[in-house]
Structure formats: structure tokens, C-alpha cells
Amino acid sequence: MAYIVMGVIAYLIGSVNFSVIISKKMAGFDVREKGSGNAGTTNMLRSVGKGAAVITLILDVLKGIVAILLAKYVIGNIASNVSTAVLVQVAGFFVVVGHTFPIFFGFKGGKGVATSLGVLLLIQPVIGGICLVFALLVMAITRMVSLGSIMAAILFPVLTIFINDNYIASDYTYVFFGFAMAGLVIFNHRSNLKRIYRGEENRLSFK
Numbered sequence: 001m002a003y004i005v006m007g008v009i010a011y012l013i014g015s016v017n018f019s020v021i022i023s024k025k026m027a028g029f030d031v032r033e034k035g036s037g038n039a040g041t042t043n044m045l046r047s048v049g050k051g052a053a054v055i056t057l058i059l060d061v062l063k064g065i066v067a068i069l070l071a072k073y074v075i076g077n078i079a080s081n082v083s084t085a086v087l088v089q090v091a092g093f094f095v096v097v098g099h100t101f102p103i104f105f106g107f108k109g110g111k112g113v114a115t116s117l118g119v120l121l122l123i124q125p126v127i128g129g130i131c132l133v134f135a136l137l138v139m140a141i142t143r144m145v146s147l148g149s150i151m152a153a154i155l156f157p158v159l160t161i162f163i164n165d166n167y168i169a170s171d172y173t174y175v176f177f178g179f180a181m182a183g184l185v186i187f188n189h190r191s192n193l194k195r196i197y198r199g200e201e202n203r204l205s206f207k
Contacts, residue, residue, distance in 0.1 A: 002079035003090050009075075010067040010091040014098020014115060017105045018059040019044050026052050032108060036202070039102075040110035042145045045204075057114050060099065064118025067095035089177040092119035096181065100188055111188035113149045116181055120156065127159045143203040146192035153185035 019039045023031035027048045032039050034047035041060065045053035071091035072084060079087075096112040096119065121128035131152040139148035157178030186193075195201040 002075055002082045003087060006071050006075045006087055007090050007094045009070060010094040011098040012103070013063055013067050013070075014095040014100075015102035015104045015109075016063065017099070017102045017109050018063075019056045019110060020105050022052050022056055023048050038110055039105070039108065041114055042204075046202075060110070060114035061118035061121075063099065064092065064095055064115040064120075065122050067091040068119055068122040086173060088123060089173060092116075092123060093177065093180055093184070095119065096184055100184070111149070112185055113153075116153075116185055119181075124160075124163070127156065127163055130159060130163075131156050139204070143205075144196065144201050145204060146189050146201060147196060150186055150189050150193070153182040157182050 017039050019031050019041070023029060023034075023044065031043055031047050035043045036046075037043070041053050041057040044056045068088055068091055071087045075082075075087060075091075096115050098109075099112045099115045100109050101107040102109040117128065117132060120131060134155055135148040135152035137148075138151050139145055142148070157175060160175045160178040192201060
């Protein structure tokens with residue numbers, strides 16, 4: 001029951017889509033009606049502006065952090081005979097599912113990269129830091145946010161096999177969690193992958 005409760009709570013936290021809320025407040029429209037149609041930081045940058053994009057990014061990362069803190073220190077302490085490792089992974093996965101398919105916004109959300117980053121930085125800061133730097137390098141070289149996100153998602157489960165100095169180090173479910181999170185992020189970028197293959201993916205300007 002604790003795992004189900006945590007999954008539902010995490011999903012509801014993820015379902016609070018800040019890009020939609022902020023775009024309506026700051027620009028008077030739903031960001032999903034502009035640009036790529038995605039409710040995420042990159043489309044906020046293109047459609048609303050830098051300030052709105054920064055606020056969205058921070059709040060989306062915080063969603064992942066809050067879900068993990070609740071799992072580790074609240075639900076984990078209230079419930080007995082539960083694995084904190086599994087509880088944290090349930091929270092991490094479902095907060096991203098909520099961000100992707102938000103119940104409050106017609107199940108049309110973002111791609112979960114920023115929220116995944118918040119989850120990862122709290123569960124395993126070393127892996128999170130490596131993935132973040134790697135993603136930024138790919139983005140800087142290619143000017144494609146989507147490609148950096150996809151490549152970092154692929155790197156994540158690979159690193160879990162070799163870097164396991166965390167509180168769930170002996171639990172191999174962490175490796176499966178890595179593949180599940182990567183699969184979800186890559187699935188959310190399936191349209192980007194098609195555009196990358198065709199050479200039609202949008203590129204950011206460093207201006």
C-alpha cells in the first residue's frame with residue numbers, strides 16, 4: 001500500500017505543469033499552443049522568453065526533488081516494512097510520468113527531462129552531475145536540446161552499473177530503474193528522434 005500511495009502522490013506532484021500555468025499568467029496563452037507544442041523549458045524559452053523558461057526549469061527540477069524527499073523522509077518513516085530504495089524509485093518514476101501525462105492538464109505535458117534531473121541529483125548526485133555535464137556538452141556542440149537529453153538518458157543506466165556509491169548501492173533494482181527512466185525520456189522524445197534523423201530538428205541560438 002505504501003508503494004501505491006507514494007506512486008499516486010508522486011504522479012499528482014508531477015501533474016502540476018508549471019509551464020502551462022506560467023505561460024498563461026505571463027503571456028496569456030497556453031504554451032502547448034505555440035512552437036513545438038511541448039509543455040517544457042525549451043518551448044517556454046522559444047515561445048515566452050528567458051525569464052519564464054528559467055522559472056519553469058527550476059520548478060520542474062524541484063518537482064523531482066520534492067517527490068524523492070517525501071518518499072525518503074515522510075512515507076518511508078510512516079510506513080513499516082517497506083524498502084526505502086524501492087519507495088524512492090517509485091516516486092522518481094511516477095513524478096516523471098505525471099509530468100509527461102498530467103491529469104490536471106488533459107494528459108498532455110512535457111518530456112520529463114528537468115524533473116528527471118531533480119530525481120537523479122537527489123538519488124545519486126555523482127551520476128546526476130555527470131549526466132548533466134554530458135548533456136550540456138552535447139547541447140553546446142549540436143545546439144540541440146533534445147539530443148543532449150536523449151544522450152544523457154542513455155548514459156544514466158550505463159553509469160548505474162559502474163557507479164553505485166549510494167544508499168541503494170547493493171540493490172540491483174536501481175539498474176532497472178535507470179533503464180526505466182531512460183526508456184521513458186527517450187519515448188517522450190520519439191518525435192525529436194524522427195526530426196533528428198531527417199535533419200529537421202530545431203537548434204538553439206546562443207544569442
